[in-house]
């Protein structure tokens with residue numbers, strides 16, 4: 001079925017996590033000292049090898065423990081992109097459904113997403129299994145997010161027949177474009193030319209306020225402007241910053 005691409009408004013806004021809501025790649029942080037894992041990660045992110053070929057291998061090499069997940073969760077939070085929390089609050093204010101769909105690890109992505117105001121049931125990533133001492137046992141091998149095309153598959157199942165806008169930086173985000181009315185390449189952290197080439201819009205400013213003109217209709221931006229208590233006035237003022 002042909003993709004129904006169109007401009008705002010959208011009922012659902014989906015964010016990637018790594019290099020989109022935060023400047024880091026969680027799995028890289030976990031394994032930064034291992035060049036073998038770093039090479040595998042890069043190949044997967046650039047779409048040169050299918051994700052499922054490297055996903056389990058990378059985790060076996062890294063053996064992430066529960067304590068590592070706490071550390072990465074805190075790191076996501078301390079490296080959040082400017083405006084992440086405010087933009088999510090504004091989208092909720094406008095009655096939109098906000099989701100995080102990530103190929104990262106759920107025990108780290110979930111606390112970060114919760115901190116940004118996204119409900120747990122709207123945070124999708126790959127879960128891990130730990131033993132009683134918090135040691136790594138396995139990852140959720142059933143998760144579509146650990147394989148190529150998984151974001152597309154998940155979005156089609158989660159939000160069928162809804163107007164979805166997706167924001168992301170990676171090859172797996174681009175794959176999910178088919179389920180979306182608009183795919184925005186967010187390139188302030190990582191700019192991948194093949195992803196930009198397939199995107200409807202590119203946003204390269206390291207402030208998620210810059211997404212709003214591409215996610216919202218003019219009437220919706222106006223609603224933020226007139227929200228009680230000037231709640232979103234700072235955010236609205238930053239929409240056009242850097243583009244004047």
Ligand SMILES: [Mg+2]
Pocket residue numbers: 016017018019020168169170
């Ligand atoms: Mg990403």
